[in-house]
Each structure stands twice: as C-alpha cells, then as structure tokens.
Amino acid sequence: xxxxxxxxxxxxxxxxLLALGALPxxxxxxxxxxxxxxxxxxxxxxxxWVAKGLLGLVVVVLTIYxxxxxxxxGARAPETESFSTTIxxxxxxxxxxxxxxxxxxxxDRLFRGNGILGIAGLPLEHSGEIVAAFMLLVFSxxxxxxxxxxxxxxxxxxxDE
Amino acid sequence: xxxxxxxxxxxxRAEHRMSQSDLARxxxxxxxxxxxxxxxxxxxxxxxxxxxxRYFNVPVEDVFSLTDQEKE
Numbered sequence: 001x002x003x004x005x006x007x008x009x010x011x012x013x014x015x016x017l018l019a020l021g022a023l024p025x026x027x028x029x030x031x032x033x034x035x036x037x038x039x040x041x042x043x044x045x046x047x048x049w050v051a052k053g054l055l056g057l058v059v060v061v062l063t064i065y066x067x068x069x070x071x072x073x074g075a076r077a078p079e080t081e082s083f084s085t086t087i088x089x090x091x092x093x094x095x096x097x098x099x100x101x102x103x104x105x106x107x108d109r110l111f112r113g114n115g116i117l118g119i120a121g122l123p124l125e126h127s128g129e130i131v132a133a134f135m136l137l138v139f140s141x142x143x144x145x146x147x148x149x150x151x152x153x154x155x156x157x158x159x160d161e
Numbered sequence: 162x163x164x165x166x167x168x169x170x171x172x173x174r175a176e177h178r179m180s181q182s183d184l185a186r187x188x189x190x191x192x193x194x195x196x197x198x199x200x201x202x203x204x205x206x207x208x209x210x211x212x213x214x215r216y217f218n219v220p221v222e223d224v225f226s227l228t229d230q231e232k233e
Contacts, residue, residue: 004189012191081206082190083197150202 003072008082010069014062015084019091019143021058026136027051033126033133087146095139099131163230170199170224173217188212 031048035041103110122130174184181199185192190209197203198213205213214221 001189002186005186005191008185008189008191008194012193081209082194083203084191084193086203150197150200 007069007072010065010072011082012084014065014069015088015143016147017058017062017065019088019140021055021062022136022140024051024054024058026133026140028055029129029133029136033122033129036122036126083150087143090146091139091143094142095135098138099135102134103131164227165230166201166204167226167228168198168201168224169226170195170213173219173224177217184213184216187216 028048028051031044031051035044035048170184174181179187181195182192185195188209189212194203194205194209198205198209210221210225214224217224
C-alpha cells in the first residue's frame, strides 16, 4: 500500500505539472503566431524564450516524476480513483467544450474580414495555434480553478490535520 | 430530490488518531483524495469506499451514508 500511495501522490503531481505546462505552451503558441503576424521580433521573441524556458523546466521535472512513479511500481489503481484524475478529465472536457463553443458561436467574428485580433489575417497555421492556445489556457485555468474551489468550499480546511 | 454522500471519515480518523496522510498511506491513495472525500467534494469509487471501511473494520454504511436534500 505504501508504494501505491507513493505512486498516487506522484500521479497528482504529474497531473498538476501537465496543467501547469499548458500555460507556457499556450504562451509559446500565441507569441509564435503574433511574431509571424506582426513581424515584431524583439519583445515577442524574448517573451517566447522565457515561455520556452519555463516549459523546458516543467518538462524536466515532469520527466523526473514520471520516472519515479514508474519505479514506485505497485498495483495500478483504476484511473478514476483519485481527485486529480477526475478534475483533469473535467478540465480537458471543459476546454474542448469551450473551444467548440467559441468556434461555433463566434465563427463570424473570428474569421470574417480580419477577425478578432487579426486572427483571420494570419496564415492558417497560426490561426490554428491561437485556437490551440485558447484550449490549453482554458484547460489549465479550469484545472487550477477546480483545485482552488476545493479549498474555498464551505470554508472547510482541506489541509492535513 | 438530490442525494448527497455524507461520510464520517474524520470521526473514524480521530478515533484511530490518524492523519489524512496516514489513512492515504494505509489504503494506497493520495492525501488529496482523502481530503476531498472527507469534505464531500469527491465521490469515491466503491473500491476506495470499501477499502476505507475495511481499514476501520466497520461496514461501509457506517462510514458513508446518503442524505436526501430537497431542491429549492
């Protein structure tokens, strides 16, 4: 049980890092699209390198946790047997749903003429990056939002006692 | 009518002088999973519910119960 517990703890951290990594990844996609669209290399490129650095850091830590989890072995619990897995799936569903709604509901405004933020003026590849960045951003915010809402729920203390 | 899953994990933990981490370690889940079940934010699978009850050596109904809540 000890090893299974260690594995479950590592799984929680892996999920949090996945959600955290979505933020710099989202920033990289947006910055890449806008640097291509505006041709303004200076500040945008610098920010892009900062985001790449953060993403690199997350990937390194994530790899360490995954290797530790793999080494912890133990009986594999069913995937739904943890709170973090449940909210990770919920966040993923929410981000897919929100992106679908955005595309369906605001299709005209996004892609007619130059579209919002000039998205339609960008090459197709970069328009796709903006949409993917939106999805990643919603995924990350909703994951950490659900985590935070837990702490605020009924003013109950979640910390260990 | 909504049904809420109530639980007495905190009471049993207190009786056994255990922390959430101790219980998590004993049944092989993460501490956050225990804390979220305890405050009613996460409905555990039947496997986890049975593991908790088995650990405290009581029927599962002693740990978990359904309470009906009228819709407003």
